[in-house]
Amino acid sequence: MASQILDGGFSDVPVQSARAFRAALSAMARPGRVYDISGAMPPAPLSPAAGSLLLTLADPGTPVFLAGAHDTPELRAWLIFHTGVPIAPREEAAFAVGTWTELLPLEPYRKGTPEYPDRSATLIVEVATLAASGARLTGPGIETARMLSLPELEPFRRNAALFPRGLDFYFTAGARLAALPRTTKVEAA
């Protein structure tokens, strides 16, 4: 187990995190478009995509909530070793990671204030697949419309209605990710 904790991080931190961030940035700028992101090999059940995202963005200043089956001793130890994050409950989390049902309910997460809407959580939703189907997305970053498989519609609608407050989402599957910021309007296709 010890080696599993020490392994699986970036071998070349500045370069791999730069590449992973470019994927995260592109995804957030173009909601619903799927990007490759890799570098990390975290312990199960965390996906390489979610692991790479956390290694790139999380540090001692960003509490992380591990939801449901993602809250394992191995994963805690791995995350703490590689990023120094404090593990925290939903209410304090800057990042939360888990499957959609594990992450729910959305109410407790920080959604920012009217003066500081950026002080809000980013949820990393682990999904089985990412497909260009299901929900129709429109809004900033999308020229006309884009399709993305979403676990539900209504919670994202409610979140978008809070704008400029609100949560932002990454969906991760294997070594791929897509994003859904609070600005995106979602409807059934």
Add this chain to the structure above:
Amino acid sequence: MTDKNQAMTDTHYNFAYLDEQTKRMIRRALLKGLAIPGYQVPFASREMPMPYGWGTGGVQVSAAVLTPEDRMKVIDQGADDTTNAVSIRKFFERTAGVDTTERTAEATVIQTRHRIPETELTEDQILVYQVPIPEPLRFLEPRETETRKMHALEEYGLMHVKLYEDIARHGNIATAYAYPVKVEGRYVMDPSPIPKFDNPKMEMAAIQLFGAGREQRIYAVPPYTRVVSLDFEDYPFEPSKADHACDLCGAQNSYLDEVIVDDAGGRMFVCSDTDFCTTRRDGGHVGRLGAPGTEDAA
């Protein structure tokens, strides 16, 4: 002669100069900026090895965004060869080892001061703006505590009053650069001191990131986001430029620098975007005073 900047090699400093913790902090701010288009995200700007006011915000954003695969272009006043653009380009060549280019079309990351390139940007590009005063309301209300409240309440009446007073006094809106815009119908945003001629280009395919180092703010505009220059129904926004064609390449629709050429007040107009002008002349376009080709290329 020894290299005065010897210490500044890749071995002494991290990739793209900034330490990883600083980059993570900037990267988080950039993502929230994209999620809340036009909103100014506070970030703990670092002291950079160049002065505040000289592009430290843009440099920090670029440093957080660059990958080794990038090809970077740096412009100041639209030109690649202005001294500060040269200095910043050298900084990234040295600290990030990235390739650089003067060709807009070939660049993946473009850092700019005061201009948007004439060549339409694509989905594969990121435009990083250097911003001196990120707060569009700052010259109407100097207090951060107040302007933050105004943004929170979407209380932009003061800005409209200012623009309207301009019209009452001058018959025109007396703002020629850093002309305020409203982003996606919500936040009033400073587009940085670009001429208002450039404002309509801000609805683009590329990602736009803004860094204000001294003022510790980052903001962003995702691709295809609505960016509307503030105006009135009876005084619609006009993106104006000098009523001339480029004297070197003959372009009718590019932003022009006015150059005084003699003591008698003789002047000529040339594209401020040096790459645009060069590319046109290479393509055989000739202006009033120009010769084809690029004898003056560095």
Add this chain to the structure above:
Amino acid sequence: MYVAVKGGERAIDNAHAWLAEERRGSPDIAELTVPQIREQLALAVNRVMAEGSLFDPDLAALAIKQARGDLIEAIFLIRAYRTTLPRLGVSTPVDTGEMACDRRISATFKDVPGGQVLGPTFDYTHRLLDFKLAAEGETPTAPQAPAQGEPTPRVTDYLNRDGLIQPEPASDTTPPDLTREPMEFPANRALRLQSLTRGDEGFVLGMAYSTQRGYARNHPFVGELRIGTVPVEMDVPELGFAVGIGEITLTECESVNQFTGSKTEPPQFTRGYGLVFGQSERKAISMALVDRALRWKELGEDNVGAPAQDAEFVLSHADNIQASGFLEHIKLPHYVDFQSELELIRRIRAEAQAAQAQEAAE
């Protein structure tokens, strides 16, 4: 045929080469060494350390040499270097009550336990140019006495004991870190003090002076000014106790200011606080006065609209690296902005002249 000005890169290289030559000055004169600057221009070194927020006399001296004696430029070099350093840990708070004082004076009492220690001060020197210094060679010596070893309790502790001055209770809260988090208003006192201690000496002095002249006057006395060394210790979790990692020189000023009180509370003196790296007493006293002026709200005073009471104004403009960078950036080309204004003003003038001509014709 017009040829655009090119060659920015060569111009920059040449400028740097010229600068290096100018920095060295005449090669007929011996080159200044970093230890010489550290030992003989110690007050300049102290200022660079204080405003650079880095206690390292050798690096500060190097920065002064590189900056050709321009202290703001030297501070900038130190700040830019400091920001690249990894943060390995955090010391325990230093105890200035334990200071080994080189200088310690109180203006509020004729004598105090531990004594008044004048120390190496310019205070009573007659400001007459000493032409003997123009010649070289002499090594001055001062009379020596054994260190007294007597503790030097803080003067304000006496007032505190009698309830005559507002207590400043100790707190274990981790203060915000100005160098790691963006400045946020309203700023708490810890943040204000951080900003002031690295603020420009001239700016803080000017602000303090303005309070003395009536812009939020707060009747300050130097309760105590002490300069000396304090040990710096760090907790080592593996050992379970703190270990000394060195010592630093500090200047501390506690001002005793006008009292406040109400029907329910008897009057008490209040205080302002200054703490600065090195021997930097002008700065420490200025800081204490400005700190006190900024405390108007928590002390229940009126905001009289004085500049020194305005935390957002003071803290946003105290940093000379921010200020000089932005001030000097107007040297950079702005011809695109200027061109856009030029077009606008031409257009407005043309419209105005056309309107006038129309009126005259009618």
